[in-house]
Amino acid sequence: MTAATSSTPSVSAKPAGEHLRFYAVWLIGVIVLIVLPLLFPSGGSLTTFSLIGIAIVFALSYNILLGQTGLLSFGHAVQYGLGGFAACHMMNAVVSHSLPIPLPFIPLFGGLGGLAFAIIIGWVMTKRAGTVFAMISLGIGELVASSSLILRSVFGGEAGITTDRTALPRMFGWTFGPQLQVYYLIAFWLVISAIAMYALTRTPLGRISNAVRDNPERVQFIGYDPHVVRYLAFCFAGFFAGIAGGLAAISFEIANSAYLGAIQSGLVLFATFIGGTAYFFGPILGAALVTYLQLGLTNVTSVWQLYFGIIFIGIVMFAPGGIAGILMMHRPLARAGTLWSVLPSYLVAIVPTAALVCGVILTIETIARYPGGESNPINLFGIAFNPTSPATWITAAVLLSGGFVVARLTWQRIAQAWDRAASAAREREDQA
Amino acid sequence: MLDLIVISTLNGVLFGMLLFLLSSGLTVIFSMMGVLNFAHASFYMLGAFFGFQLTKWIGFWPALVLAPLLVGAIGMAVERYGLRNTHRHGHVAELLLTFGLAFAIEEIVSMIWGRSPVDYRVPALLDFPAFTVFSTNYPAYKIFMLAVSIVIFVVLLIVLRRTRVGLIVQAALTHPHMVGHLGHNVGRVFMAVFGVGSALAGLAGVIAGPALVTQSDMAASLGPILFVVIVFGGLGSLPGAFIASLVIGLVQTFAVAINGSLASAFGPLDPAAGPSVLGDIWNVSVAQVAPIIPYLLLVVVLIVRPVGLMGTRES
Numbered sequence: 001m002t003a004a005t006s007s008t009p010s011v012s013a014k015p016a017g018e019h020l021r022f023y024a025v026w027l028i029g030v031i032v033l034i035v036l037p038l039l040f041p042s043g044g045s046l047t048t049f050s051l052i053g054i055a056i057v058f059a060l061s062y063n064i065l066l067g068q069t070g071l072l073s074f075g076h077a078v079q080y081g082l083g084g085f086a087a088c089h090m091m092n093a094v095v096s097h098s099l100p101i102p103l104p105f106i107p108l109f110g111g112l113g114g115l116a117f118a119i120i121i122g123w124v125m126t127k128r129a130g131t132v133f134a135m136i137s138l139g140i141g142e143l144v145a146s147s148s149l150i151l152r153s154v155f156g157g158e159a160g161i162t163t164d165r166t167a168l169p170r171m172f173g174w175t176f177g178p179q180l181q182v183y184y185l186i187a188f189w190l191v192i193s194a195i196a197m198y199a200l201t202r203t204p205l206g207r208i209s210n211a212v213r214d215n216p217e218r219v220q221f222i223g224y225d226p227h228v229v230r231y232l233a234f235c236f237a238g239f240f241a242g243i244a245g246g247l248a249a250i251s252f253e254i255a256n257s258a259y260l261g262a263i264q265s266g267l268v269l270f271a272t273f274i275g276g277t278a279y280f281f282g283p284i285l286g287a288a289l290v291t292y293l294q295l296g297l298t299n300v301t302s303v304w305q306l307y308f309g310i311i312f313i314g315i316v317m318f319a320p321g322g323i324a325g326i327l328m329m330h331r332p333l334a335r336a337g338t339l340w341s342v343l344p345s346y347l348v349a350i351v352p353t354a355a356l357v358c359g360v361i362l363t364i365e366t367i368a369r370y371p372g373g374e375s376n377p378i379n380l381f382g383i384a385f386n387p388t389s390p391a392t393w394i395t396a397a398v399l400l401s402g403g404f405v406v407a408r409l410t411w412q413r414i415a416q417a418w419d420r421a422a423s424a425a426r427e428r429e430d431q432a
Numbered sequence: 433m434l435d436l437i438v439i440s441t442l443n444g445v446l447f448g449m450l451l452f453l454l455s456s457g458l459t460v461i462f463s464m465m466g467v468l469n470f471a472h473a474s475f476y477m478l479g480a481f482f483g484f485q486l487t488k489w490i491g492f493w494p495a496l497v498l499a500p501l502l503v504g505a506i507g508m509a510v511e512r513y514g515l516r517n518t519h520r521h522g523h524v525a526e527l528l529l530t531f532g533l534a535f536a537i538e539e540i541v542s543m544i545w546g547r548s549p550v551d552y553r554v555p556a557l558l559d560f561p562a563f564t565v566f567s568t569n570y571p572a573y574k575i576f577m578l579a580v581s582i583v584i585f586v587v588l589l590i591v592l593r594r595t596r597v598g599l600i601v602q603a604a605l606t607h608p609h610m611v612g613h614l615g616h617n618v619g620r621v622f623m624a625v626f627g628v629g630s631a632l633a634g635l636a637g638v639i640a641g642p643a644l645v646t647q648s649d650m651a652a653s654l655g656p657i658l659f660v661v662i663v664f665g666g667l668g669s670l671p672g673a674f675i676a677s678l679v680i681g682l683v684q685t686f687a688v689a690i691n692g693s694l695a696s697a698f699g700p701l702d703p704a705a706g707p708s709v710l711g712d713i714w715n716v717s718v719a720q721v722a723p724i725i726p727y728l729l730l731v732v733v734l735i736v737r738p739v740g741l742m743g744t745r746e747s
Contacts, residue, residue: 072524074531124735131468132667134527135659136734142656143727150716150724262652266535273528303543309536316529317514320521368543 026195033187037180046179048295053186054247055291057193059271059283061240064197066269067277068206069233070213071126072134075141076241076268079114081260082144083242084249085155086113091163091249102171103250107189110246111239118238126230129216141265148257160256163249176250186247193240198280200236209233267294270312276322285323303368310360336425345417349410356407359399366392435566440689441682446574448681449581453636454654455661455673456588457629463605463668464625466523467515470530473655474537475630479503479637480646481545484552492555500634507630511623534651542648549647577639584632585674592670601625605668657684660726664733666740675741680726687722 036049058080065071087110094101125136148155155161166177174181200206208229211219216226249255258264267290275286290308297304319326333339362385385392458472479499486495510533518525553559554573561569592598604611604621612618644650661680665672733740 070524072527124731127734127738131462131466131523131527132663135468135663136730138656139660139663139727139730143724143731146724146727150720266531269528269531303539306536306539306543309532309539313514313529313532313536316521316525316532317518320518320525364543 029194030191033191037183041180043179046183048292050179050183050186050251051295052288052291053183053190054244054251055268055271055287056284057190057247058241058244058268059275059287060194060197060280061237061244062268062272063277063280063283064200064209064233064237064240066272067282068201068213069209069230071129071230071234072269073137073265074134074262074269075137075139075144075265076237077260077262077264078141078144079117079238079241080245080248080264080268081148081255081257082117083110083114083245084255084259085161085245086110086116086242087246087249088161088163088255089154091165091168092161094169095164095167100169103165103168103176104171104185104188106168106250107243107246110249111243114242114245115235115239118235122231122234122238126227126234129212129226129230138262141260141262145257145260145262148260155257156255158257160254160258162254165250165253182251186251189243189247193243194284197236197240201280205229205232270308274312274315274322276324276326278321279324279328282322282324289323301365301368303364306364332429333421333425336428338421338424338428341421341424342414342417345410345414349407349414352403352406352410354403355399356403359396359401359403362392362396363400366396435568436689438565439568439570440685442570442574442578444682444685445678446578446581446681447685448678449578449585450636450640451658451661451681452674452677453581453584454633454658455665455677456585456670457632458658459662459665459668459670459673460601460605461626461629462662464601464608465515465526465622467526467530468659469626469629470527470655471510471533471537472530472629472633473651473658474534475503475507475633476637476640476654477541477648477651478506478537479634480552480641480650481541481550481637482634483638483641484545484550484646487552487555492557496635496638499638500631503634503637504627504631507633508623508627510630511626515626516619534655538648538651545648547648549645552641552646554642573643577643580635580639584635657726660730663730663740666742669740669742672740672742680729683725683729684722687725688719690718 037046040046040049058076061079062073062076065073065076087106090101090109091103091106093099094106121140125133125140128136149157165182166175168176176182176185208219208224211224212226212229212233219226219229245255245259248259271286271290272283273286274290275284276282293308294304297307301307315322321329330339333342366385385395454472454476458469461467461469461472482499482502483492483495486499490498510530514529514533515526518529554571558571558573558576560572563570592602600611600616600621604616604618604625608618611621657680661676662673664680665674665676
């Protein structure tokens with residue numbers, strides 16, 4: 001992991017302006033959540049926002065492990081899925097025993113479900129960090145996902161467990177039948193969870209987690225046990241993942257074994273890493289982007305998962321800080337006012353890079369649609385390409401190779417311009 | 433009963449040897465570079481599909497040689513252009529790169545060959561029963577698979593233990609910097625090892641393809657079991673990987689063959705009348721539990737002996 005620490009300096013040395021700006025950011029976030037459905041009131045966009053909200057809670061919980069504590073988990077969907085099942089069972093229990101628990105409290109039980117599993121299995125799992133933890137999490141994930149099909153009474157076998165969210169006691173007269181009310185419920189929990197998880201990063205536990213991530217040996221020297229710290233982080237992550245699972249159960253009114261599977265674990269890893277693990281807002285960006293792409297690309301192409309894989313590989317290779325890392329790289333330049341000298345090289349790079357991207361898309365789509373023949377043309381920016389004609393293959397090859405050669409040159413120019421701007425920025429800081 | 437035991441033992445050893453073909457490459461790569469190659473099972477899948485495609489074009493025997501070479505070349509390219517650049521960002525980034533690669537390879541394979549199993553057949557030359565055990569025919573192809581795996585195993589052993597190259601590889605496993613100081617090109621050694629490891633995985637794919645099912649989810653179903661094998665055997669230990677492969681191969685094969693459950697063993701002592709968790713566990717047959725047995729083993733080993741059977745390294 002990159003050695004970047006969280007974006008905010010220590011709490012004590014903050015001028016009042018910083019405080020104001022910090023609260024303003026959160027307030028703007030809340031206002032955006034409230035206003036969004038008024039701007040986009042259609043059912044489809046509400047569903048999208050709901051899914052993005054769930055994905056953000058899930059990705060933030062994942063980042064407690066990956067970004068904060070340096071634990072790479074390939075089985076985080078287990079806590080998410082168990083949270084979903086716990087929420088479903090709780091909802092059905094509320095209905096059958098007529099308990100006085102309204103729907104907005106249900107995600108809490110999901111969280112407890114995720115937490116319970118983390119408490120039971122976490123101690124063994126977090127004995128070791130790094131690669132071993134990654135493998136164990138993968139094994140445990142497979143174990144739980146396979147078991148869920150065997151233990152039919154709890155997990156409902158292949159079909160899963162269904163529930164009815166409107167049958168629970170009402171709150172403020174809301175039935176939670178319409179998607180709008182569900183959206184506001186998710187938004188409410190998103191704000192609560194995000195604040196709680198941000199607060200967690202500011203506690204001594206959050207700080208010592210960073211230390212365990214960067215240098216576990218020295219943590220032992222100052223008298224902490226890294227194993228205990230990893231275990232606590234794992235439990236917190238499990239709790240918030242469970243909340244996300246509970247929200248998903250409410251949104252879909254079903255919990256099944258797909259919640260627990262490797263695909264779900266992979267997606268949350270993609271979302272978190274693409275967004276950027278070094279900053280708190282990274283996973284928020286990543287989850288929003290990945291969910292949006294997932295919903296958008298499925299209508300356009302049959303091989304959308306491949307694009308995910310390629311984006312992810314590209315991010316890992318060229319920008320391990322993720323999108324947030326790329327954005328925050330510009331902060332020192334913007335402060336010193338040398339950002340303008342970099343922009344021209346960006347503009348030069350846009351065209352060949354776009355050509356390269358088009359070449360990649362065209363190649364993939366040609367291969368994917370070749371068996372379909374002419375009946376399945378590729379529509380790229382309004383231009384129709386026939387996947388069986390040589391003209392398409394040549395275009396793809398030219399865009400791919402030409403784009404790559406030229407784009408590499410322009411990328412080198414960006415790097416040079418960037419170095420110049422960064423050193424200029426440093427000089428100005430030294431003078432100031 | 434006896435024929436079941438004989439056949440299951442043969443099949444178990446065979447599956448175990450296949451696992452070893454894969455886990456040996458994986459564990460050598462891991463101990464040299466510290467990279468857990470998530471895409472290793474994907475190389476195995478590529479081997480199977482290349483084998484299938486080349487068999488269609490030029491026949492099985494040339495494919496048996498060509499496909500692993502192709503996969504090895506891909507592995508080398510991955511090391512040279514991917515992992516080498518990612519190395520400076522640390523092991524987690526390398527792990528993530530191979531994870532993304534595994535994901536992408538699975539998508540590419542299903543894009544080209546579809547998601548349903550392809551018709552990859554045993555070559556005609558080996559399509560006859562080798563011998564008969566208690567009225568069960570044992571196919572010659574499986575004997576051939578066993579022979580190939582054992583030959584590879586012996587060759588690997590000789591190369592690693594008895595040649596100069598093996599000496600350098602063994603040294604690079606423990607002291608890569610020292611090997612570099614002695615004037616060996618460690619980068620090239622890594623690339624070669626990665627290539628050979630991938631080629632072995634590809635070879636396992638080519639020979640396993642006709643016997644098992646060749647389809648685009650074969651990597652995802654085998655990958656986790658591979659990791660279980662190398663954790664179980666002890667990270668970075670070849671003998672450990674060998675023992676663990678055989679144990680898991682045998683356990684898996686026997687579990688699938690046993691159709692009993694706790695309920696059938698203890699008959700009328702049924703504790704649960706209605707559906708409950710206990711009832712589920714009581715009534716599930718061993719064959720149904722077979723897929724999760726490796727993971728249960730993994731958990732038990734990690735509780736009892738976190739370094740694995742023959743592991744010495746802490747991380």
